[in-house]
Amino acid sequence: METSRIPGFYNMTVEERIEMLKELHSSSDKDLNNIKRHVPLSTEMADKMIENVIGTFQLPLGLGLNFLINGKDYAVPMAIEEASVVASASHIAKIVREAGGFTTKATERVMIGQIQVVGCPDFHEAKEAIINQKELLLEAANNAYPSIVKRGGGAEDIDVRILNEDTESKYNQMLILHVYINTCDAMGANIINTMVESIAPIVEELSNGKVYLRILSNYADRCLAKASCVIPPKYLKTGAYSGEEVRDGVIHAYEFAASDPYRAVTHNKGIMNGIDPVVIATGNDWRAVEAGAHAYAARDGQYSSMTIWSKDEYGNLVGELELPMSIGTVGGATRVHPLAKFSLDLLNISTAKELAQVIVAVGLAQNLGALKALATDGIQKGHMALHSRSVAIAAGATGEMIDIIAEQLIKEKQIRVGKAKELVEEYKK
Structure with missing residues (x-):
């Protein structure tokens, strides 16, 4: 984009804005036509993205x-x-x-994968055993997804915590591994999940416990x-x-x-x-x-x-x-x-x-x-000025009527569909 400073852009029609984009950005005509036709995502493509597709929502x-x-x-x-x-x-x-x-x-783009271990005979011994074999675990994780390593990313470090150590309930006590993974330019959910799942059997063997959850954390504080x-x-x-x-x-x-x-x-x-x-x-x-x-x-x-x-x-x-x-x-x-x-x-x-x-x-x-x-x-002044157009459309206004009805709603300070319908009926007479 040559510049993001485009005075009067909001006053242009949609067609004029798209023509302006053609001048300022090297987008292909196909991309811009997708916008103009309002069909950016076909139902066939949508059906491959999620389940039970019945259409698309724009x-x-x-x-x-x-x-x-x-x-x-x-x-x-x-x-x-x-x-x-x-x-x-x-x-x-x-x-x-x-x-x-x-x-x-x-x-840096470091995400977190978590592994939950329960039922360890001795949680401190389990923690120590895992830390001692950190390099082994990192190597195994990277072997599970070599393509990210080739791009300069991959598993870089491991941290281990004991949660709820002093409680009596066996359901509360657990060992949590954090595997820190550089996902490069990917969001990385599949990369992370693949890696933590791949090393879960090794973690079980080292800890003498049982692994339950092995999944990414969306709290990406690194x-x-x-x-x-x-x-x-x-x-x-x-x-x-x-x-x-x-x-x-x-x-x-x-x-x-x-x-x-x-x-x-x-x-x-x-x-x-x-x-x-x-x-x-x-x-x-x-x-x-x-x-x-x-x-x-x-x-x-x-x-x-x-x-x-x-x-x-x-x-x-x-x-x-x-x-x-x-x-x-x-x-x-x-x-x-x-x-x-x-x-x-x-x-x-x-x-x-x-x-x-x-x-x-x-x-x-x-x-x-x-x-x-x-x-x-106050926040309502600007917000309601724009909201009035949506109200006018909801009341049945079309074309030039939309702006006329919207302006009248603002003038009368009654931005509601009922009032807009009254104005639409008056305009049509």
């Missing part, structure tokens, strides 16, 4: 614009049904762009991505609110979420409003990302805000978001879903680490968009 696919991340432009595909999310993320990305853009980084931004107050001025007032309002809103789980849940849901659409658009497992993100938000013993907002010594607003990001750019739906492949191509990314960094930047932008709205005019 979501709107939009572009988060204005994203400048580590000096590189990104137009970010976002698949979501909720109004105002794409607009909010793009608006904040423009502000952050003017302030210098997002800075991101990521750790596969982290972090985004940050620094915004001078002058870029935050909104209507009658000074930049300093907006900055302080954002920080107060963050502190509320950091201190109260009831607020944190809604606060973090807003962050995932930005993250999930990108994960979905790129064919990744958004449930795994959600689960890992919420677990990370509770890593200190209390569920809290995923983001951190503060003021630096120069009075700038500083935002940070760090999350586990178990996503991939190869394998799974990324390989077979036409629009997932198109989305990855449009992003012009080379690695899963880069994709993870883009995703957390969008999450940080979406969070600031929500907090900025809450700290100023």
Whole structure:
């Protein structure tokens, strides 16, 4: 993508936006035609992906614009049904762009496979035996999936824990192995599961116990991505609110979420409003990302805000978001879903680490968009303006009538289907 800064994009028709994409990105006509025909996934292909297929279910696919991340432009595909999310993320990305853009980084792509062992005669002896044979176990795990080793990944380390050692119940006492596996650019579920299943018999022999579960963990706390931004107050001025007032309002809103789980849940849901659409658009497992993100938000013993907002010594607003990001750019739906492949191509990314960094930047932008709205005019103003169009369509409005009915609903402050139906009937007379 030459640039993600496309003024007036929201005012264009869908056809005009696609023509603009042709000019700015080297997408094939076939890819763009798939979007225009609204048939990105055939039922035949869907039938090969899951069971009991009866059709496909589509979501709107939009572009988060204005994203400048580590000096590189990104137009970010976002698949979501909720109004105002794409607009909010793009608006904040423009502000952050003017302030210098997002800075991101990521750790190595190390995922976790778990093996549960029960019934050990002596759990401490079992733990010691496994640790002493760590190299043997790592070699066996890598032999089970040699292709990932050839790509520079594979099993790298093993950790062993004893759970519920002091309890009397035989069901509570267990030995847990963590196998740390670099999955390169794959999300890695199949790689991890294959490896831990392959070494389970060796673990049983070493521990004199019985292995039950052997499966990946979606709490990928060794596969982290972090985004940050620094915004001078002058870029935050909104209507009658000074930049300093907006900055302080954002920080107060963050502190509320950091201190109260009831607020944190809604606060973090807003962050995932930005993250999930990108994960979905790129064919990744958004449930795994959600689960890992919420677990990370509770890593200190209390569920809290995923983001951190503060003021630096120069009075700038500083935002940070760090999350586990178990996503991939190869394998799974990324390989077979036409629009997932198109989305990855449009992003012009080379690695899963880069994709993870883009995703957390969008999450940080979406969070600031929500907090900025809450700290100023309230979140309903922008949200309901977009929601009014959906209400108008639900009431039977079509064509130019949609905008007319939507504007009237906003003017009368009655954004509900019943009122919209009345207006549609009046318009038709």
